[in-house]
Amino acid sequence: MDQELRELYQQVILDHNKSPRNFRLIDHPTNHAEGYNPLCGDNINVFLSVNDAGIIEDISFQGSGCAISKASASLMTSMLKGKTVAEAEKIFNKFHELVTDKLGDNPDIDELGKLAVFGGVREFPARVKCASLAWHTMINALHNKNEKVVTE
Amino acid sequence: MVKPLVYLDNAATTQKPQYVIDKTNNYYEKMNANIHRGVHALSQEATEAFESSRIIIKNFINALGKNEIIFTRGTTESINLVASSYGRKNIKEGDEIIISTMEHHSNIVPWQMLCAEKNAKLRVIPVNDEGEIIFEEFEKLINEKTKFVSIVYASNSLGTVNPVKKIIDLAHSYNIPVMLDAAQAVNHLKIDVQQLDCDFLAFSGHKLYGPTGIGILYGKVNHLEAMPPYQGGGDMISKVTFEETTYNELPHKFEAGTPDIAGAIGLGAAIEYIEKIGLENIAYHENLLLEYATKAVSDLQGLRIIGTAKEKIGVLSFHFENVHPHDVGTFLDFEGVAIRTGHHCTQPLMRRFNVPATSRASFGMYNTIEEVDVLVNGLKKILEVFG
Numbered sequence: 001m002d003q004e005l006r007e008l009y010q011q012v013i014l015d016h017n018k019s020p021r022n023f024r025l026i027d028h029p030t031n032h033a034e035g036y037n038p039l040c041g042d043n044i045n046v047f048l049s050v051n052d053a054g055i056i057e058d059i060s061f062q063g064s065g066c067a068i069s070k071a072s073a074s075l076m077t078s079m080l081k082g083k084t085v086a087e088a089e090k091i092f093n094k095f096h097e098l099v100t101d102k103l104g105d106n107p108d109i110d111e112l113g114k115l116a117v118f119g120g121v122r123e124f125p126a127r128v129k130c131a132s133l134a135w136h137t138m139i140n141a142l143h144n145k146n147e148k149v150v151t152e
Numbered sequence: 153m154v155k156p157l158v159y160l161d162n163a164a165t166t167q168k169p170q171y172v173i174d175k176t177n178n179y180y181e182k183m184n185a186n187i188h189r190g191v192h193a194l195s196q197e198a199t200e201a202f203e204s205s206r207i208i209i210k211n212f213i214n215a216l217g218k219n220e221i222i223f224t225r226g227t228t229e230s231i232n233l234v235a236s237s238y239g240r241k242n243i244k245e246g247d248e249i250i251i252s253t254m255e256h257h258s259n260i261v262p263w264q265m266l267c268a269e270k271n272a273k274l275r276v277i278p279v280n281d282e283g284e285i286i287f288e289e290f291e292k293l294i295n296e297k298t299k300f301v302s303i304v305y306a307s308n309s310l311g312t313v314n315p316v317k318k319i320i321d322l323a324h325s326y327n328i329p330v331m332l333d334a335a336q337a338v339n340h341l342k343i344d345v346q347q348l349d350c351d352f353l354a355f356s357g358h359k360l361y362g363p364t365g366i367g368i369l370y371g372k373v374n375h376l377e378a379m380p381p382y383q384g385g386g387d388m389i390s391k392v393t394f395e396e397t398t399y400n401e402l403p404h405k406f407e408a409g410t411p412d413i414a415g416a417i418g419l420g421a422a423i424e425y426i427e428k429i430g431l432e433n434i435a436y437h438e439n440l441l442l443e444y445a446t447k448a449v450s451d452l453q454g455l456r457i458i459g460t461a462k463e464k465i466g467v468l469s470f471h472f473e474n475v476h477p478h479d480v481g482t483f484l485d486f487e488g489v490a491i492r493t494g495h496h497c498t499q500p501l502m503r504r505f506n507v508p509a510t511s512r513a514s515f516g517m518y519n520t521i522e523e524v525d526v527l528v529n530g531l532k533k534i535l536e537v538f539g
Contacts, residue, residue, distance in 0.1 A: 001533075001537065002486050004486075005482070005483065005486050008482070009479075009537065014537065014538070017538075018474075018538075038495075039494060040476075040477070040478045040493065040494050040495075040508075040509055041494060041495050041499075041502065041508035041509040042478075042508070043508065064476075064508045065476060065478075065508075066476035066477075066478035066479045067475075067476060067479045067538070068478075068479070070476075124482065126482075127478075127482065130478065
């Protein structure tokens, strides 16, 4: 595989695409939003259970999408479980800066952990929306906006 | 290493022959002037080039007269023109308009807008698992409330060639006019509008090896005469006062404003080019490529071809069980292969086949068997990574 392509489709991404984590419904979510990318037909639902202390007790997703969007949603849910809403927003911002290439060549991405595998996406402008769809949907769910997230 | 381009996205747009580019450039370099206005030599020369393109197009589809050939921006505008002008005048509350499941959004939305405005109803002919119109369902849908039928000649997502002559004949037995969206058919099938007896026909220049931004609406002269103008402005009038305007004669009544002159000349050139090669030869070549590609991908694990109609143009749409079309598109791009991935502006059709999107390779006259091999090898590499 070409090096640049290998950067985009890292093993972690292929693994999460094949067996996505938290790919299920939450029966009575406190927060839910739907995201849609009309360009490629990606469609995602993000469900959250946030307790009174503002901690994300459970988070899951369902939908259909490409490997990048599915792996991104899977890794996002793994990462955010147990975090506070404020932490989730902070990680969202950092992730967004990573994939939109706002962090420069040597980004400080320690707090992103495994999410760093999405660094390769910035070389593929057409795929940035794939990586960020789940995240925008999650943020909308947290803000309890019921309108659909549309990225294209 | 940069790989040679394998361009298999011809259903989206075709590459332009040098002849077309030269003819287009020649207008800007040697005869740039506005048409139908000036008495000076340059304007007359430009007018003549523009109008001779109209005659080339008239002959290409065998229209009765050049006043039946309207220049538009493309298929989408042609359909909107008919929906807006013919539709607003003739469609009333409770009327029905029939389209099919395999329509491009451009042959759905204008009719939907018209139906919403008039409180009319849009009826949809279903397709079978092969991606063919179920004709018996069309027979059931058509009734005394039906006032218009608009059907795609060849599907951009499936490649299906529809039995348009049969559809037109049945509709005409109820006195219902039929419009054909011929965007994908016109570069593959010989179209004779008199033999088909269609009432309207739309196509775009850029899918026919011509420029973007130029297209054609063919309409039977009796319809066009009775229809109100689509847009008002210069060129479409013969006399204007503040009290009243007399509209120009056909085809100018529907061509308000300065048109894409270079585009029209380029489209004429594209048709000259195609006719030199011969549409039958192009169709024969594309059918060979389609047959070869269909066979080659059939062995690939988990691949399902979407659109297996008996009669097809050179479009191969497919879906992998475990690989999303978008990933297919990115991988093939690295092999130098340009295909289209997505819903191809046919979202209702994607839902019919229960896929979010497909990957689509579409062939043009310049593609080769070797290029199909590059595509198939690329697909095999994808399976190695995702399999």
